[in-house]
Amino acid sequence: MKSIGKGLRYSFTIMAHPIRGFYEMRFEKQGNVVSCLILLVLMVASLIFQKQYTGFIFNSTNLKEFNILLEISNVVAPVLLWCIANWSITVLMDGEGRFVDIFMATCYATVPFTITTFIGVLMSRFLSINEQTFIGLVLGIGVAFTALLIFFGILTVHQFTVMKNIFSIILTIAGMAFIVFLILLFAGVFDEMFRYIAGVITEIQLRM
């Protein structure tokens, strides 16, 4: 329990000193996976919170079509996809990070996004339509900070140079696209297969 609290607090160290923070996370056993999972849950919570509690003026969510499972998968799927693709690529590029490190770095990097999302929701309840730039600014800062943290996280965890890191990130994005393509392909093939089997079964049933 204590280590979880410590792990959560460690995200502030990472935000303040990204390079040192990620280095100590990778090589000096700072932070832990459980707190990372909690951070991910918090991110999902922030997005749900945003949909549900953003002030009327800024809320364009149709709560009738709001699906909490979809919200969860909207966070979890990209994170997993990113981690798997990045791990697959960096293994081949002599990266020093293990899968766990990539996952933890990514989760710790989401903290600014989560925090600014909550702040944005709070602001949206007190601002008018003319002041929406401020919310945009805060949310933009969150996204930029998170992107930066992901960049330095991957860089530090794998001990890459900046150019190599940029290259690996481009490859990772390509890898993500490839994985999605494979999933769709398999889904299509299995769909056909199951339909074929179902067809055969129906046929047999009708003839018996």
Next chain:
Amino acid sequence: MKKNSQVFRFLTVIVTVLCMGAGSLIVSAESSDAGMEQINAQKLSFSSYTYNNWGVPVKCPDPYTIEKAVTGVTLGIGDFKKPNDLFADHKGNIYLAASGDTAADNRLIKFDSRLKVIKIWTGYTDSSGAVVPFKEPQGVFVTPEDSIYVADGISKNIIEMDQQGKAIRIIAPPSKQDSTIITDDFIERYRPSKLVVDSTGRIHVVAISVNEGIVDFDPDGKFEGFLAAGKVNANPMEVLWKKISTQAQLDKMQDFVPIEYNNISLDNEDFIFATAAAIDEKIVRSEIHSGRGTENGALVRRLNMLGKDILRRKGFGPPSGDYDIFDLDNNMDAAYKGISHMVDVANGSEGTYTVLDDNRSRIFTYDSEGNLLYAFGGPDVTAGGFRTPNSIAQSGSYLYVLDSGTRTITVFRRTEFGENISQAIMWQESGDYHKSAELWNMVLTQNANYDQAYSGLGKAAYRDGEYEKAMELFELGYNKDWYSRAYVEYRKKVVADWFAPAAVTVFIAVSILLTIVKVRKVITRKKMEALEKGWIDL
């Protein structure tokens, strides 16, 4: 045994009471059914609707009922072979321009507001007194001074005549002498079809197969130029092509984007409403999807004298007719695919306008902000709809729709619901918010799902300074712009109310804290002194 019978009697009483209650319930249900039937009797065969913020159609009571429908045959003046254009003048008279294969079919007919024939012209008398028959009356416009303008398609002339049919002047088609932009090709294909004359006397003509824009004539009938031609967007590829093209190639390039208007109308403020056909469906669909209308996907435009589109598009979506065109599987009108295809526009009072869609044969009315007030009508002729409606005219609370497929003019009269909306908007525009609120409340008793009514009530509350109530109403009406306005005022009030108490509280709290700190310091110092001097012992 006696006790038992008492219980039995008691039970009977209860049962009787219950039965009576149920009976009265049934009776009341019946009476409300009868009420429904009465409404049903006047109902259009197609349900009327509006769209909510999510682009979902919401049923609403019928804004119009069919008053009557007439054809040339029922009027005893012979079938209208090709009825082309309807126009309602300032006095409520209706003009119909109809053409056909024989000379007698090419005529202009004047009706009164209840479609009784007043006069028929098959031609005009020229200055020598000879009657010149119309070749193909495509469009008609009548000025407030009662002079009639007829767009004669085949002869390419625009004829201005008085009520006796005497030609005042003949406006010839644009010629090469008028402007260098007129080509032989243009003169060949030019066929004036619809026209309006604004209060300065300028004549704006929409012509069949002319895609350069609206053809403008000055008050003297001289060709002036094209209005509202398609805007050229600087596309990088095009710029590059233009850079490397030779002069000869450049001369051959068209320097405008073709846009074909198909109808035109003039509103109370002298602005031109024009409907455009052949707008890229993809653009319209993406605008419907995003809910933001722009000039690029505009099926109807409001043009100022410079040809700039100044239509306000602040509704839940662009004023582009039907939105519910995406899931064709669930769509009742799956046979009628695609976006609405506007063929005519009519202007009502207070900036409202009504557009006619010949794809699904529907009629859409918008207010001056671009909010959809209601949509009605439908494609099935046997159920009182239209086959190929091609013209619409509005005069007060009457709407006249011309169907070129069935060669019928249908007269619609506003229902109480439609009338209430119209009155509410009228009071709102004239600034009497209390009267408009009264009417919006009446609208709500007829249709509790009518978003515009909540917005209207919200505006009234806003004027009264009841910002909290206004916010609530704007939320019901899903009006974010006005909600924000009301919220700003509400916030101001809250801050003003609470600033003084909050400031005083903070001041007191800070001073108490400071005092405590000070007192503590003093106590500590005294303690230290005492300790030093050996007065106390720890």
